[in-house]
Amino acid sequence: MFSYYGSKAKVVQYYPSPTTLKIREAFAGSARYSVMYWDTPDILLMDKYQVIVDVWHYLQRASVNDILGLPRLKEGETLDDFNLSYEEKMFLGFCIKGGNQIPSKKTTWRNVVHRPNSQNYRLQNISSNLYKIKHWKIIQGSYEDLQNEDATWFIDPPYQFGGHSYKESNKNIDFALLANWCRTRQGQVIVCENTKADWLDFKPVIQMQGSVCKTTEAIWTNFPTQYDSVQQELFSWAGGK
Ligand SMILES: C[S@@+](CC[C@H](N)C(=O)[O-])C[C@H]1O[C@@H](n2cnc3c(N)ncnc32)[C@H](O)[C@@H]1O
Numbered sequence: 001m002f003s004y005y006g007s008k009a010k011v012v013q014y015y016p017s018p019t020t021l022k023i024r025e026a027f028a029g030s031a032r033y034s035v036m037y038w039d040t041p042d043i044l045l046m047d048k049y050q051v052i053v054d055v056w057h058y059l060q061r062a063s064v065n066d067i068l069g070l071p072r073l074k075e076g077e078t079l080d081d082f083n084l085s086y087e088e089k090m091f092l093g094f095c096i097k098g099g100n101q102i103p104s105k106k107t108t109w110r111n112v113v114h115r116p117n118s119q120n121y122r123l124q125n126i127s128s129n130l131y132k133i134k135h136w137k138i139i140q141g142s143y144e145d146l147q148n149e150d151a152t153w154f155i156d157p158p159y160q161f162g163g164h165s166y167k168e169s170n171k172n173i174d175f176a177l178l179a180n181w182c183r184t185r186q187g188q189v190i191v192c193e194n195t196k197a198d199w200l201d202f203k204p205v206i207q208m209q210g211s212v213c214k215t216t217e218a219i220w221t222n223f224p225t226q227y228d229s230v231q232q233e234l235f236s237w238a239g240g241k
Pocket residue numbers: 004005006007008009026027028029030031032033046047048049052141142143144156157158159166167168169173
């Protein structure tokens with residue numbers, strides 16, 4: 001629904017689809033997995049970063065007209081130039097500059113000059129998808145607070161190597177504890193990382209150009225997938241020995 005640093009927007013389709021009627025996204029961010037499978041009857045998102053949760057709650061309450069009525073920024077303007085609520089500012093802050101960890105106040109020169117319709121396009125797109133998220137539950141907290149239940153667990157924490165720039169970053173994550181937590185979830189467990197991580201036995205999925213560098217997306221899951229039988233060629237391409 002909105003742009004976010006480290007979102008799975010470009011690769012979500014490579015992860016297995018849910019095998020249960022419940023999705024639990026413990027490190028939600030912009031929750032691309034739940035957006036893709038939005039009509040799953042029971043969806044729960046959790047994020048430790050309060051702003052993310054506030055933006056999701058705003059979107060759940062917002063009408064199509066609320067979103068379409070938001071301002072489009074011109075060159076030199078900032079969100080402070082408009083009479084906006086805190087939630088509107090946080091939401092627009094993620095929309096006006098793509099791939100940010102925190103909301104921005106200004107849009108980019110590229111958005112204003114090269115792609116003048118981009119803000120309009122994004123808001124129209126989001127407004128036409130609002131109905132998808134009305135039934136979701138979205139809460140602020142740390143992943144350990146979630147109760148264990150038979151569900152599809154989509155677990156996408158900040159990368160062990162590279163996830164330092166989030167407001168709630170990898171610095172406060174004990175990856176040994178997280179590994180144990182992932183292994184003990186009931187149901188279908190899908191864990192995302194890159195191939196540099198060593199806290200679970202991750203298998204390469206696909207190479208991705210991030211906003212800073214190229215990484216190879218990886219998966220650990222408790223269900224068989226096509227990624228289990230890693231071809232030698234793919235493994236060495238992903239940096240394996
Ligand atoms: C890699 S991003 C998730 C991206 C998401 N899959 C998407 O498609 O946008 C990781 C998220 O985990 C959150 N986070 C960090 N530590 C957390 C914790 N202990 N519990 C829950 N969320 C946490 C961060 O605030 C960040 O939003």
